[in-house]
Amino acid sequence: MSQEALITNIQRYSINDGPGIRTTVFLKGCTLNCAWCHNPECIHFFPEIYWKQSLCRQCGRCFDVCPQEAIQPPIALGQDKENAHYYKIDLSRCDRCMRCVEACIYGALVQVGEPKTVEEVLEEVERDLPFYLNSGGGMTVTGGEPTAFPDFTRELLRGAQERGIHTCLDTSGFCEWEVLDSLRPYANIFLYDIKCLSGKLHVMRTGVNNSPILANLRRLAECGEHIIVRIPVIPAFNDSPEHMEKVADFLRELGPAVMQVDLLPFHNWCHDKYRWLGREWEYRDVQSLPVSEVDDLLDIMEERGLKTTIGG
Ligand code: SF4
Ligand code: SF4
CATH class of the missing domain: 3.20.20.70 (Aldolase class I)
Structure with a gap:
């Protein structure tokens, strides 16, 4: 094989x-x-996820489908928009199922690998x-x-x-x-x-x-x-x-x-x-x-x- x-x-x-x-x-x-x-x-x-902040429309689909509750809701972003991506996926909870990537229709989430x-x-x-x-x-x-x-x-x-x-x-x-x-x-x-x-x-x-x-x-x-x-x-x-x-x-x-x-x-x-x-x-x-x-x-x-x- x-x-x-x-x-x-x-x-x-x-x-x-x-x-x-x-x-x-x-x-x-x-x-x-x-x-x-x-x-x-x-x-x-192992596969990872790119989160391209400039493409994210804050639609919340990724949040809705994540079975591990690894994605923080947009409300948690506060005023720090520039660094928001640093704490949007909790890597300690994420099991890399990639459901969020499939759910993102804006191309903001991309599987790497x-x-x-x-x-x-x-x-x-x-x-x-x-x-x-x-x-x-x-x-x-x-x-x-x-x-x-x-x-x-x-x-x-x-x-x-x-x-x-x-x-x-x-x-x-x-x-x-x-x-x-x-x-x-x-x-x-x-x-x-x-x-x-x-x-x-x-x-x-x-x-x-x-x-x-x-x-x-x-x-x-x-x-x-x-x-x-x-x-x-x-x-x-x-x-x-x-x-x-x-x-x-x-x-x-x-x-x-x-x-x-x-x-x-x-x-x-x-x-x-x-x-x-x-x-x-x-x-x-x-x-x-x-x-x-x-x-x-x-x-x-x-x-x-x-x-x-x-x-x-
Ligand atoms: S599904 Fe994509 S566009 Fe929507 S909030 Fe998540 S990353 Fe942003
Ligand atoms: S890969 Fe799966 S577990 Fe990780 S953030 Fe996306 S939906 Fe949640």
Whole structure:
């Protein structure tokens, strides 16, 4: 039977997730919990609900159908309209039955994360085959963390390759080596995220130790895989020239397996997603990093012979 996973988005015409024009498949569920996360809807391993305040007409249908009394009546909103969504669904009572989503005819409530089989995903991905062939693109699997779903991810990558579609696997690398090793034959390119080299800081800001991540990257390089290293550049975390010099030295030691480094400057465009999920975000008031502020970091990489881009 075809494997199934929760998918939050199948994004067509993507140009920032590997070479050429690609379709990017987002899996829901992540083993890290990065404080700056740009895809907060992909962290939890269960379906969630977006409440889009601007579309809500306060009709009360969701309140009427909720069997758990998890939705507060509009009268409880008081004067604080801007932050009303933060306490409209009581997440401790909600059992994610999604009846409120079905009842909302205004599109204000949206289920985030739908179960899809590998076949269903591939059907959608295959539609753009001519674009992939013309542009040197393909499919990218990301999340969340695809290695948290090894069977699904393996079957998806293999199915794409069988259809003549180039594959990229975007991973934090935080998994058992055996999992990565089992995916190697089906990933044409690894998009491998590196956040910082300090173990202590890594635990503080992502929730996990970086030792297995760095060890797995070394092993992938020793195996001669094609690797694009992606570094989110986060203010006051990993954006100092001194730190980036250390990262560049580490990557240079890995040899020709590292085809490219993508620097991904922090942005706060995802703030709406946090609001729709009813979550606070400590980076909500942090300004997006202009590309010009990352230029020096790009120079550090290129001085060490690493082909580097500044991505979106
Ligand atoms: S059903 Fe939709 S529009 Fe009506 S109150 Fe609920 S969220 Fe708002
Ligand atoms: S998902 Fe179900 S339990 Fe949760 S708020 Fe909606 S109707 Fe209530």
